[in-house]
Amino acid sequence: MNVIVNGACGRLGQEVCKLLDGTNLVLAAAVDRSGGEGIYTKLSDYTGPADVVVDFSNHAGAAEVTAYCVERNLPLVAATTGYTPEEFGMLEAAAEKIPVFQSYNMSIGVALLARLVGQAAAIFGGCDVEIVEAHHNRKADAPSGTALLLADAVKAKRPDAEYVFGRSGQHKRQPNEIGIHALRMGNVVGEHEVIFATDSQTITLKHQAHDRALFAEGALAAANFVVKQPAGFYHMDDLLGP
Numbered sequence: 001m002n003v004i005v006n007g008a009c010g011r012l013g014q015e016v017c018k019l020l021d022g023t024n025l026v027l028a029a030a031v032d033r034s035g036g037e038g039i040y041t042k043l044s045d046y047t048g049p050a051d052v053v054v055d056f057s058n059h060a061g062a063a064e065v066t067a068y069c070v071e072r073n074l075p076l077v078a079a080t081t082g083y084t085p086e087e088f089g090m091l092e093a094a095a096e097k098i099p100v101f102q103s104y105n106m107s108i109g110v111a112l113l114a115r116l117v118g119q120a121a122a123i124f125g126g127c128d129v130e131i132v133e134a135h136h137n138r139k140a141d142a143p144s145g146t147a148l149l150l151a152d153a154v155k156a157k158r159p160d161a162e163y164v165f166g167r168s169g170q171h172k173r174q175p176n177e178i179g180i181h182a183l184r185m186g187n188v189v190g191e192h193e194v195i196f197a198t199d200s201q202t203i204t205l206k207h208q209a210h211d212r213a214l215f216a217e218g219a220l221a222a223a224n225f226v227v228k229q230p231a232g233f234y235h236m237d238d239l240l241g242p
């Protein structure tokens, strides 16, 4: 299968290109606006064989990448983060014509964690839920998008849940709170822990990322999945299956 990697010179793009070796997938074209030897600077410069586009570039390129995929009738794995509502709308519009797989976290382990969190939230309806995430000291945003994704998985089962970001001062915990706490330290790749506590027991579900290759692995699994699908909008839960 021929894969076009957009954003191929970036951290994640390079991981995807590295991982392609030794799989059933072939790097058809490496595209990145920063250019370089053997790199196409624009998607439209490449017209050769292709079965899927994996995009780890930048959300601002949404118009270009969706237009290219629709024009060539190619499935798209949209792995960049930070889409504006307008850009996200471009993905949705493209999904009416081609298969589009989108996730802000391509880790299969995190997708499994989110599913387990939803199950735990349903089973332990009234318990206290706290989410703790840790990342390296260079991360600018807090809490992580993944912590919010996990909170959303709880809220899907407990619609009255209110997110409380960190705590200080004199406030008693309300039963419907989901406490969300961000640690920033050292070189931590990414850790997410969801704690469910009743008066008699505590259940902790935790995912630890050791290497950002996990996102590239998930993106290639998504590529293998999406090439077999009809036009539509797909997410990690579709990849996990029932």
Ligand SMILES: NC(=O)c1ccc[n+]([C@@H]2O[C@H](COP(=O)([O-])OP(=O)(O)OC[C@H]3O[C@@H](n4cnc5c(N)ncnc54)[C@H](OP(=O)(O)O)[C@@H]3O)[C@@H](O)[C@H]2O)c1
Pocket: 006, 007, 008, 009, 010, 011, 012, 013, 031, 032, 033, 034, 056, 057, 058, 059, 060, 061, 079, 080, 081, 082, 103, 104, 105, 106, 107, 215
């Ligand atoms: N879904 C997930 O699981 C997941 C996980 C981690 C990261 N991400 C997201 O994936 C994206 C890439 O992350 P990264 O850490 O690899 O970033 P990065 O190191 O900055 O790499 C992005 C690369 O794409 C290039 N680029 C930017 N706009 C482009 C465009 N319109 N067309 C072609 N190439 C373009 C950049 O060139 P310049 O250097 O010239 O800007 C850079 O080489 C980000 O949006 C990040 O948030 C997603």
